Amino acid sequence: MYSKFSTFSRIIKMNTKQLKGHIGQIVTLKGWVANRRESKTVVFINLRDGQGMCQCILGLEGLGEGLFQTAKTLGQESSISVTGKVVEDTRQFGGFELNATDLKVYQNAKDYPISNKEHGIEFLIDHRHLWIRSRRQWAIMRVRNCITYAIHNFFQGQDFVQMDAPIFTGNAAEGTTDLFETDYYGKPAYLTQSGQLYGEAMALAMGKIYTFGPTFRAEKSKTRRHLSEFWMIEPEMAFCDIFENMDTIESFLRSVVQEVLEKCPDELKILNRDTSNLETVAKKFPRLSYDEAVEILKGNQDVDGKNTLLTIEEDIKENAVRIIEIEEDIAQREAAIAAGGMKKGAINFNQNKIDTLKQELKQIEEDQRNMPQWLESARNFEYGNDFGGSDETVLTRLFDCPIMVYDWPHEIKAFYMKRNPDDQRFARGVDVLAPEGYGEIVGGGERETSEEWLVEKINEHKLPMDVFQWYLDLRRYGSVPHSGFGLGLERLVAWICKLDHVRETIPFPRYYGRLEP
RNA sequence: GCCUUCAUAGCUCAGCUGGUUAGAGCGGUUGACUGUUAAUCAAUAGGUCCCUGGUUCGAGUCCAGGUGAGGGCGCCA
Secondary structure, eight states: OOOSOTTTTTOEEOOGGGOTTOTTSEEEEEEEEEEEEEOSSEEEEEEEOSSOEEEEEEEHHHHOHHHHHHHHHOOTTOEEEEEEEEEEOTTSTTSEEEEEEEEEEEEOOOOOSOOSSOOOHHHHHHTHHHHTTSHHHHHHHHHHHHHHHHHHHHHHHTTOEEEOOOSEESSOTTSSSOOOEEEETTEEEEEOSOOHHHHHHHHHHHSEEEEEEEEEOOOOOOSTTOOSEEEEEEEEEESOOHHHHHHHHHHHHHHHHHHHHHHOHHHHHHTTOOTHHHHGGGSOOOEEEHHHHHHHHTTSSOBTTBOHHHHHHHHHHHHHHHHHHHHHHHHHHHHHHHTOOOOHHHHHHHHHHHHHHHHHHHHHHHHHHHHHHHHHHHHTOOTTSOOOHHHHHHHHTTOSSOEEEEEEEGGGSOTTBOEETTEEEEEEEEEEEETTTTEEEEEEEEBOOOHHHHHHHHHHTTOOGGGGHHHHHHHHSSOOOEEEEEEEHHHHHHHHHTOSOGGGSSSSOOBTTBOOO
16 A cells, blocks of 8 residues: 555555455456456456456446447457456355456457367367466366475475486386487486485485476376376385385375365365365275285175175166166257257257267266276286276275275385385385276385395396496495385376366376377 | 277267258357346358278268377386
8 A cells, every 4th residue: 555656556456366355445457358248338357367267347337438349349368457346246256346447458369269168178288378277277277286385395394305306317217117218418318207216315315305306208108197297206214114104195195185175175166076085085094905905806805895896887887877868868958959949048058968968978988888898807807916007996996085005016016115024925015096096196115125135126127237336325325224105296186186187187288199289 | 009989160069771052059250138157139151071092873971091089908106
């Protein structure tokens, strides 16, 4: 309010999140036209400014003839500034609207490509630079931001030191996955697939550390769970065994989810997220050994009186019933439209309903094609193998919160995993599987401490010994029990927002075949 | 790499066992309407039916190959 220009002092610049407490005052909002409707003497504009939304009433009376005519021509996503009086209106998103007395147009945009109608994924991804402006994407990006903040919050609050691991690496560390090769001053270098080995070194320097950085994998995966470039959080803790590690993972995930629930209720509402499926993180996460998990997966052991295979079979039957329902619904609506005599508004409504139903139908039909294969895979699961994506979905079907699977056959885990001293068949790895079909969001474990064992494993995996000499130094000088894990940020965002694809969790996704925009 | 589904207007989709001039809704444009939430109502413009070849009197529709996309498996977070 401090201004030597008394004539300007009554006008306050602010964003749409700050309107509360300014009812009756004249304020200025700057933003973009998200939507516009008009009648003879009034134009309604949904103004978005990145913080939120506010409906602005641009009336002939308040603006005068000239500005009112301008307001009528504004296209979607025009950039404007509106001055007016703040009025409470509980019907509006945010609870307020602005009665305009002045309008400034930065640019009158024409033919904005993304309409309020539904679009296909290919079109939207091609327009990702604009798509991120839309309501749903706005909500996702804000949840992602909240999650990022909550992650730092958790670790910083527990005296972890954040470190940045190198992105260029000289060797394919774990040897398994396909890496992106680049030219590094004439030598081949690879984009990192994990900062873990460097994290271990840093943990022995700092006690507790976490990395938060990009990760690159050149896997030609075409699934809703994979990206070529994604962000991973990798904590590493000295003097920590697998059970303390699991305790940390559990309180970490619980803390992040609860912070999102607390800080992003509006965003989760926009996403139609049923938050009761997130509140379950308050419960103790079930911890299953690999052996137990296999028994449940194969249907030999029930959980709370429910059987995995029978439950999936029931899901398939329910889907079949739903398909018939949808087909009948569509047929009825199409017949009603074809019969004629329907008002245009009613036709429009039914047409939209048909579109939505068809979308749902496509999705269910796809599930129906895939689910029998999942059942087959679960039934024929061979003890000793790693779980596949579908096995994770089948296994987690019976749980409503994340579960932890630990003590895996050592042959299928990375060379640096510690053997269970009580049973040499197993390595002390742990995977966290999210509910609702999201699968593995965390992979981690306790690390091998013995130089001798590590050398044996490196040879067994046929990895080049020379590049691991620095890593073996960590076992030569003050080796201690230590553990850590890796969390896939995008998979966590996808689960918390309940998205059907990780590509919506990151501003500009990079995945097989996609490099633009 | 394997399996599977698909490609028609700017967008989302119909188009049946091959048959005259290619259909709807949304969006665009023009007009009507004091309060709308993807407003409503009327009029109007808008097409290389992904590409190449084949079958046929006749192909958006059938067949073969190609290209592009969605999804599942493998691999993984």
